[in-house]
Amino acid sequence: MSKNISNLSGRVGLKKNLFEKISERSLNSKDSTGIKEIANEYHMGVSTIHGAESFYEFLRPSHRAKKAFVCNGSACMCSGTQEPLKKKLKEKLGDDKVGEMFCLGHCYENKAFHYDGENYAGNDIDKIDEIIKGEKIEQEKFFSKSFASTSFLMDDKLSNLDQFKDVLNKFINTDKQEIIKSLLDSNLTGRGGAGFPAGMKWDFCRKAPSEKKYVICNADEGDSGAFSDRYLLEDQPLKVLFGMIICGYVIGSDEGVLYIRGEYPKSIEAINGAINSLKKEGLLGENILGTSFSFDLNICIGQGAYICGEETALIASIEGRRAEVDVRPPFPVTEGLYKKPTVVNNVETLAAATGILINGADKFSAIGNKKSAGTKLVCFDSFFNNPGVYEVEMGTPMKKVLNDIGGGFKEPIKALQIGGPLGGVIPISEIEKLNLDFQEFTAAGFMLGHASIVSIPKDFPMVEYIHHLFEFTAEESCGKCFPGRLGSYRGKEMFDQAKNKTAKIPLKLLNELLVTMKKGCLCALCGAIPTPIMNILKYFGDEMKDDMVKDN
Numbered sequence: 398m399s400k401n402i403s404n405l406s407g408r409v410g411l412k413k414n415l416f417e418k419i420s421e422r423s424l425n426s427k428d429s430t431g432i433k434e435i436a437n438e439y440h441m442g443v444s445t446i447h448g449a450e451s452f453y454e455f456l457r458p459s460h461r462a463k464k465a466f467v468c469n470g471s472a473c474m475c476s477g478t479q480e481p482l483k484k485k486l487k488e489k490l491g492d493d494k495v496g497e498m499f500c501l502g503h504c505y506e507n508k509a510f511h512y513d514g515e516n517y518a519g520n521d522i523d524k525i526d527e528i529i530k531g532e533k534i535e536q537e538k539f540f541s542k543s544f545a546s547t548s549f550l551m552d553d554k555l556s557n558l559d560q561f562k563d564v565l566n567k568f569i570n571t572d573k574q575e576i577i578k579s580l581l582d583s584n585l586t587g588r589g590g591a592g593f594p595a596g597m598k599w600d601f602c603r604k605a606p607s608e609k610k611y612v613i614c615n616a617d618e619g620d621s622g623a624f625s626d627r628y629l630l631e632d633q634p635l636k637v638l639f640g641m642i643i644c645g646y647v648i649g650s651d652e653g654v655l656y657i658r659g660e661y662p663k664s665i666e667a668i669n670g671a672i673n674s675l676k677k678e679g680l681l682g683e684n685i686l687g688t689s690f691s692f693d694l695n696i697c698i699g700q701g702a703y704i705c706g707e708e709t710a711l712i713a714s715i716e717g718r719r720a721e722v723d724v725r726p727p728f729p730v731t732e733g734l735y736k737k738p739t740v741v742n743n744v745e746t747l748a749a750a751t752g753i754l755i756n757g758a759d760k761f762s763a764i765g766n767k768k769s770a771g772t773k774l775v776c777f778d779s780f781f782n783n784p785g786v787y788e789v790e791m792g793t794p795m796k797k798v799l800n801d802i803g804g805g806f807k808e809p810i811k812a813l814q815i816g817g818p819l820g821g822v823i824p825i826s827e828i829e830k831l832n833l834d835f836q837e838f839t840a841a842g843f844m845l846g847h848a849s850i851v852s853i854p855k856d857f858p859m860v861e862y863i864h865h866l867f868e869f870t871a872e873e874s875c876g877k878c879f880p881g882r883l884g885s886y887r888g889k890e891m892f893d894q895a896k897n898k899t900a901k902i903p904l905k906l907l908n909e910l911l912v913t914m915k916k917g918c919l920c921a922l923c924g925a926i927p928t929p930i931m932n933i934l935k936y937f938g939d940e941m942k943d944d945m946v947k948d949n
């Protein structure tokens with residue numbers, strides 16, 4: 398069934414993609430007007446279109462009836478700024494006009510909210526009257542700096558179209574095998590979480606036989622605490638787009654798409670502007686720079702579903718299916734978008750590939766070690782003295798990362814959640830034993846992931862933190878597998894009761910639930926959430942002993 402939808406959707410393709418059609422209809426209509434027409438145009442049933450539409454938070458009537466949305470990501474929650482913010486917005490707009498959105502990527506300043514298509518944070522709420530009047534207000538930007546001996550991600554070697562043209566001209570006239578070799582030699586692994594070697598992924602896709610192939614940039618950065626992809630999309634768009642174009646050249650693709658989350662309006666604007674400039678200069682489109690290579694880029698805007706960061710759900714979303722996770726294999730490199738061979742890479746992976754081609758693979762591989770090589774963007778939230786996004790060499794001691802680069806903390810912090818809601822929760826005493834290294838984090842029972850850091854203050858109750866994690870999973874689970882769909886809700890219910898002091902948590906049952914989810918879930922959304930929860934139980938069990946009951 399889903400194969401049929403992929404193929405039918407693929408007949409129209411990216412230019413008039415079904416997901417965009419469904420989103421547009423839904424956002425511009427108060428009822429079901431137009432669904433039938435879309436179904437007819439794409440030769441699908443009305444129920445298929447309705448099923449897809451109803452999957453997305455932003456397309457639901459209840460969401461569209463609201464005007465402002467307060468960020469409920471982990472960093473904003475820990476900062477304690479969101480309840481007063483919500484109250485102020487409700488006073489201005491009405492009780493029923495204020496909703497929530499998960500992580501707007503303003504973790505470095507908090508008080509984040511979304512209003513009328515724009516994000517605001519920090520002191521912006523003081524100018525709420527101007528914002529409501531539609532006036533443009535001056536906003537603070539994140540601080541960014543590279544601490545690497547060679548910068549691959551933050552330098553200005555690809556910041557204008559002349560530079561872009563020179564570098565593109567060089568590489569679309571370079572042997573494809575040589576480009577793959579550079580990526581393999583660099584030891585670049587995917588920055589989106591799974592850590593698959595980027596050169597190998599491109600090579601597999603290059604070898605997959607097909608007339609049509611796609612390049613997808615995964616810009617659905619939903620991890621709370623992370624705004625590094627946002628930095629690259631907004632401040633280094635040419636690096637990201639160059640990575641996609643060169644990937645297209647190498648694998649034999651003529652079309653790519655950036656799936657950018659709807660919570661990042663400025664990123665969408667920046668990438669749109671960069672694509673248009675490249676098209677105007679003939680650096681995208683037919684026969685680029687007089688060669689036989691043609692490549693075009695599209696943007697797909699996410700509609701508020703965290704699971705769309707998972708690559709098979711992301712592909713389903715672009716195709717206009719419900720964004721449910723698919724079983725792999727087949728992997729996207731052989732059967733991806735519209736069932737054609739597809740490279741799906743994270744924003745930072747693509748920008749790093751560009752940095753490697755410009756600066757040399759040897760410089761990248763010389764940093765860190767073979768499995769955790771090169772540089773990585775690390776994000777610090779507002780509890781740090783130096784909040785912002787930084788380029789750091791892999792292998793750097795975490796003590797140095799937190800204290801020298803991050804400047805230490807403004808107030809006592811008991812633990813850090815690194816790598817988003819699915820990443821480990823690490824007590825301060827343990828983090829200082831680690832280096833910035835994917836394998837070291839995993840071996841110690843944590844996860845480096847995208848290297849976003851959320852600080853958990855000393856007085857923040859861990860029962861509430863676990864409740865937040867289960868609530869997030871219950872809300873965002875795609876519903877495809879039973880352990881994920883049911884487990885996340887059962888966990889949330891247990892912690893609802895503990896939070897409200899109506900019942901204690903049965904520890905044995907909780908452990909069984911976590912083990913079942915870890916072993917039985919189809920993907921890492923509900924399958925990895927036991928990691929941070931088990932970390933908290935291990936290191937902060939004492940703090941929660943009054944909320945637990947040992948059920949033999």
Ligand SMILES: Cc1cc2nc3c(=O)[nH]c(=O)nc-3n(C[C@H](O)[C@H](O)[C@H](O)COP(=O)(O)O)c2cc1C
Pocket residue numbers: 586587588589590591592593615616617618619620703704705706707708709741742743744746747920921922
């Ligand atoms: C629940 C879930 C959410 C994910 N979210 C993202 C995301 O926001 N961005 C991303 O690049 N990868 C995300 N991934 C990983 C992707 O599935 C995929 O591995 C990645 O985009 C591949 O790119 P890379 O090889 O460059 O890392 C997620 C995976 C899971 C299981």
Ligand code: SF4
Pocket residue numbers: 704722873874875876877878879880881882918919920921922923924
């Ligand atoms: S683990 Fe959760 S998000 Fe992943 S497939 Fe199962 S229900 Fe969906």
